[in-house]
Amino acid sequence: MTRNKLRAAAMRLFGEKGYDGTALSEIAKEVGVKTPAIYAFYENKEDLFMTVFREAMESYNTYIQELSEEQNMTSARDSLYRVLSRQYEFYQKCPEESVFVLRYMVFPPAFLKETIEEAFLQSDELLTKAIEELIVHGMETEAIRDQPVQPLVDSFLNVMDGLSMQYFYYTSREIYERKLNNAFETYWNGVRSNYN
Amino acid sequence: MTRNKLRAAAMRLFGEKGYDGTALSEIAKEVGVKTPAIYAFYENKEDLFMTVFREAMESYNTYIQELSEEQNMTSARDSLYRVLSRQYEFYQKCPEESVFVLRYMVFPPAFLKETIEEAFLQSDELLTKAIEELIVHGMETEAIRDQPVQPLVDSFLNVMDGLSMQYFYYTSREIYERKLNNAFETYWNGVRSNYN
Amino acid sequence: MTRNKLRAAAMRLFGEKGYDGTALSEIAKEVGVKTPAIYAFYENKEDLFMTVFREAMESYNTYIQELSEEQNMTSARDSLYRVLSRQYEFYQKCPEESVFVLRYMVFPPAFLKETIEEAFLQSDELLTKAIEELIVHGMETEAIRDQPVQPLVDSFLNVMDGLSMQYFYYTSREIYERKLNNAFETYWNGVRSNYN
Amino acid sequence: MTRNKLRAAAMRLFGEKGYDGTALSEIAKEVGVKTPAIYAFYENKEDLFMTVFREAMESYNTYIQELSEEQNMTSARDSLYRVLSRQYEFYQKCPEESVFVLRYMVFPPAFLKETIEEAFLQSDELLTKAIEELIVHGMETEAIRDQPVQPLVDSFLNVMDGLSMQYFYYTSREIYERKLNNAFETYWNGVRSNYN
DNA sequence: TATGAATGAGGATTCATTCAT
């Protein structure tokens, strides 16, 4: 119980204030426990952080994995849009995990640099593959103009990354949703075939 | 002299390791001076940080401002592309400033949250206006299909933000350049008129 | 069972790393038990230490006591030599007890200073008496030159103390045995009568 | 100034209470300074300890070195006796250094084991050589019976080691001096020639 | 302008100990 509450508090605080900006005492206090209690569950600050990091990554990867699984029946347009809105959903449902992942993906603490690079590459590959399938499927059904696939994947990922950043500095829901839709629409215009 | 060296070192270190992760002693050491020397030039850590922050923002804003100024003669396509490549140039020429701006734009330390939000909004407005002009110009010359402007601006900014993030986690130059070109091409495809 | 294993582990670790340098958790771990289990058998760290201390002293004293008991039949030379070799035997058979006794005899933790001084004096007296008897016996049989007894006792104890220290910093068996024999030989030369 | 006072306080406290039993705060308090001030002069606790250790060793070695230098004119008996009384002098003049050296020679903290063994061997060799010269000199002048040298060196060192230990647990000056004289007398009886 | 000395505040971590189970 305490173990999990600690994990949750750590996720939130590390995400919000950074590794160095978060004192173990704050995490403990948030859980209603004294600092040394943390050491009953985690070896040290790094260990707590790593545990949280792994959990956040897993949570994020799970969400990505599920993309490939539900793609099937829907149109390419819908399923690509679905990717963006699922990402948005994830940010809303798991704001702590999201901030955490984003923060440490881009600005890992020194001791995590390598681990994170690996985790990132792995995650990136998964996502790339999922998007690729959707796009290929779109070409097969002629929703997307026939053309080299990689550029379309690249630019879709670019849209996603852009939306990631923007989620965190446009706090207004409406503005974000507008941006999401507009970004997607332009992307779709750029890739779709002229038949529909 | 020392004052400037301190600013530069602070820029680099605050950017790389974060506000809390950077000790004044590290900054001093990088400059070859003892910690208390810092206090001859800056009131305290926050002051040093703020100075650096203002400088980075100014550097970034200058680069944006210049966008509007040189837009004129070239085609809309070229000038939009120019925006992306200038951003890229900025990242390459001023990597310290870039990391710094990106980091504190997205993850400001608590005491800076408000200041940064203002600075961000201001900067964002500048950029938005500049892009808007380019796009309107593009429509006037019929390079861009006639349509509401805001969505095109939104999605261009989205492309830019995406490229920002990607610059920091795709370390390979080639990959990044490919991604930049692909993102732009898709964007352009999505907005251009069918005449060219 | 556990009680004894704890005692043994404590003996070894307190002897090797000192009172302050040994954490209860180490002792527990060596026994394969969690720290609080110690409190089922011992009141606290001091109590455990004292128990161990008493045991080590008893073990040491027993060995000394036995000296007097077997002295009888043999020649003075042999029985004095026997004292040194029995001390050596003790070090080899009970290395933990030996280190422990030596360490806390010379460097008792503050809270034990008085207790240990008493224990030491008592032990010293026992030993002194035993040696004295051997020497007197040696004079009676004219193996040892007739002369005041105390100086001979003093210097024999000095030889013993010297060998104690040396045992702990000359790790090589051979060197130690050589030193033992040489020390004894010189001593014997210094005290023996000229008849043999 | 503070640096030296710290060294002195550390010498005393480390010697008296052991490495783990001595808190930096105690050392600081003895000097009339707050704990962090220590870090202006020493890297950390180990560094302070090592500095003190080196100083104590040097002090001890110097004393040994001087033995060889003044040996010349005096009789072998006098110069050997001189060694013991100089050792005694050293204990009295530099009680802190003495306790320190003895304690860590016999019971080094784990992180010092190797360093100390080296230091010890080196010191031991110096001393051995010095004693050897005195004894050889004694044989040349026929004060000492002609015989193999090593045993006489061994047993003299044994006497010295014995007196080391005894100095620390016989607190009475008179008793110690008696023991010193008696030990020496017996030793000398054991080695001297019969001519004098 | 720069430094050495010093400090208060705070941070991670260890440890002996307690208590409910």
Added chain:
DNA sequence: AATGAATGAATCCTCATTCAT
């Protein structure tokens, strides 16, 4: 007899900051 959870006290150490020089 043994453990998991928790804590108070203390330890080493870092850091921003001050001040006299």
